[in-house]
Structure formats: structure tokens, C-alpha cells
Amino acid sequence: MSTLTLKQLIDRKTIALTEHSDIEKIATLFDPNSVPYPYYFAKQSDMKSKISNIPYVMAMIYNDGRIFVDYDNSIEISKDSTTAAKFIYNYFYKQ
DSSP, X not given: OOEEOHHHHHTSOEEEEOTTOOHXXXXXXXXXXXXXXXXXXXXXXXXXXXXSSEXXXXXXXXTTSOEXXXXXXXXXXXXXXXXXXXXXXXXXXXX
């Protein structure tokens, strides 16, 4: 499992997810017209905890519309932002 310390996550642009996070709002982060920029996702409850290693997912969209989601030494590639957002959400909150 990919983990970072709380300080490492705070030093990055980290999106804290809850069980009530809106998948469509997550999807809007992946704007193909923006400069490629990595986003980090973690559970809000983990960000508020005292654990030393916090599971996270990193995602980045490239200008050609490919969204790379990096987790557990695996990479998921999608061209649909909603699909990528659902994958990120389900990584933390299996439905």
C-alpha cells in the first residue's frame, strides 16, 4: 500500500475524502485544459488521526485527456473523469 506521513501529505495538494464526498466534484479536478498537476487523495479521518503512515492515491491528468491514477504500485488509466473519480472514491470507500 502506498503511504505518506501526514506532514508529507499536508505539503502536497491533498484532497481529503469523506464517505459523503461528491464524485462529480472530484471529477471536476481533472480539467484537460489545465497544466498537468498531481493531486493526492486521502481519507479525511486518516488525515485527522495520529497514525504515522496514511494510505493515499495520486492522480494526474495529461493534456491529451488521459488520467493516471497511481495506487498500491499499480496504475489505472482512464479518459473519463467520472470513472477516474469513482475509482479514487471506491479505493477508500468500497461500495
